[in-house]
């Protein structure tokens with residue numbers, strides 16, 4: 001089975017990708033958080049930094065684009081190909097955020113099938129590299145998916161990543177496996193599953209139902225347990241020492257990239273929302289981590305947590 005790390009804005013940037021790859025491995029492909037196209041502006045410094053080859057050595061990386069403008073998309077793809085050497089990009093048709101959807105991008109684009117079709121026609125006609133699509137199954141209702149899939153099937157989509165929820169679900173409710181089954185039957189290109197695979201058991205259940213789907217994309221599960229991909233490929237479970245090393249690399253990386261304790265702490269605290277699920281008896285320590293105001297306080301709280309807690313054999317991971 002192939003495992004892709006799902007793009008997560010603010011989380012799966014190059015620092016996280018490098019730390020995960022160095023400490024655990026098991027991920028076959030990484031995706032950048034979405035890069036928004038602009039008519040006049042180029043990529044910003046953060047986006048450029050994230051895709052530079054020197055920041056992604058040994059990491060098979062696919063830049064993800066979010067847009068509703070074909071010309072801007074073509075321009076950005078050409079730049080990614082010619083200036084940065086990428087041979088594949090991914091199009092985001094899944095972001096459910098209100099501001100993105102209001103602009104008709106991400107999952108918002110799914111509400112405009114005619115425009116989407118025209119956009120895809122123009123883009124696939126002009127680009128010289130592969131483009132995969134990451135999509136939800138509609139804006140309001142899973143019934144929208146049939147028409148969307150008909151549209152995708154008209155183009156040389158290199159892979160279709162399906163997160164079988166509609167936009168208005170955000171991350172609530174269960175992913176719709178019936179809709180995913182429909183995608184497996186009807187899609188002309190290879191289909192990749194994404195959604196709520198948090199543990200080895202979740203993946204086993206998925207494989208039982210979809211034995212012929214050979215690729216999954218995992219987001220929150222891999223943030224929570226960064227060894228999950230390795231484990232799914234028959235490697236060992238997450239261990240305390242390597243988690244410590246992983247955490248150290250993240251902290252070091254963010255300290256180098258960001259200025260001021262506040263920004264670094266914000267990043268690390270966001271990650272602990274996911275990490276904490278892997279440990280037992282964390283309440284007291286998590287409170288300290290969340291309340292920490294300086295890096296010194298933070299590091300002490302993390303040290304205490306890692307000294308006094310155990311990694312759970314069978315964590316209950318729900319988000």
Ligand SMILES: Cc1cc2nc3c(=O)[nH]c(=O)nc-3n(C[C@H](O)[C@H](O)[C@H](O)COP(=O)(O)O)c2cc1C
Pocket residue numbers: 006007008009010011032033034064092094095134163194195196197217218219220221
């Ligand atoms: C904080 C956060 C940021 C995300 N950012 C992106 C993004 O930049 N691009 C994208 O396609 N999906 C994004 N997603 C969605 C994930 O890629 C993924 O589809 C979703 O988390 C479901 O997969 P999971 O259940 O394995 O986490 C984001 C999700 C979260 C929770």
